Every structure is written in C-alpha cells, then in structure tokens.
Amino acid sequence: MPSPAPYPFGETVVRLRRGLSPGRDDRGHPIPGPLVETPVAGVVVTPRQETPQVGGQEQQARDTVIVGWTVYDPTGTDWETTDQVLIRGVVCEITGEPGDWGRSPFTGTRGVVQFAADRVTG
Template sequence: MGGDQQQARDTVIVGYTVYAPPGSVVLTTDRVRIRGETCEITGFPGDWGQSPFTGTRGPVQFAADRVTG
C-alpha cells in the first residue's frame, strides 16, 4: 500500500480541456504549461478540421492533467 511517504498524501488530479490554435502539433508524449503548472497530455489530440462554410480551420483540442500528491 505505498511507502511511509505516500500513506499520508491525497492524490489530486486536475483536468483541463485545451483549445490550441489551428495547425498546432500536439503529441501524446508532450507536456504543456497551463497556469504555470506542468501538465501531461492525456488521450489523442483532435483537429476540428476546416469549416465547410467559411473555409477557416478550427482549433486543435486536447485534454491535459496535472497530478499532485
């Protein structure tokens, strides 16, 4: 059940949904800085693609988690 140092700790996971600028290259092995904290990418980034109405590209969406404890 963990060592002495882990027994008295609470694990807290903070999750973020990030919308990066169009064309951003985000890999599942990357880390990002959000609000001054280092977070890990979780899951595969999604590209919203191009709008059929305006032709503009949408954001790249991904999830990131910060784990403490």
C-alpha cells in the same frame, strides 16, 4: 513586426517535450533526452470539469470537480500525446490524442487542435 497570436486574448502556455535520447544506460534502456521548453502564445485554456454520480460518495455536497483543462490551439499546431504542458504554473499531461478539427464545413475557417490536460500528481 511579429504576427499576432492566434487568439488575441488567449494566454501563453509552455510545451514541454523531450529531445533526442543521448544514448542508453548500462542496462540498455534509452536515456531521456533534455527537456525542451517552447512557449506557445495565444492559446485558449478552459477548465474541464467532471460531474460526480448523483448520491455517490464522491459528490459530498459538490456539483462538479475541476480535473484539468481543455486547451485549444490553431489547427495544424504541433502537440503530441507524449508532451507535457505548463499551464498557469502547473505541469499537465496530455490525456488522449490531440484532435485537429481541420476546417469548418459551414464557414471554411480553420478549426482548432483540442486536447485535455490533466494535472501531474505524485
């Protein structure tokens, strides 16, 4: 029987990672490897918001703007800054270095790997 997902009420996202380059093009640049899709179950995904400056042009009668998601996966999981992640049908870039919280100094339980995921545009 397979083990339960890390967060039983989490959702499944898909890690998109380039495989090894098959070689170089005629200008010597590496050819991107094939895209490898890996489903990751039991992940917590929360909206990430940005609050515009009060009175700024960006505010326009809005309090917050959703700019992407924050993703939480169990500590020790394999996420890299060069990965993309498919969340709810939207391809996102990982922004910054995924942070591994390790173990809680208060409870001894394992923490999470947390990263920001921004929508890919253009």
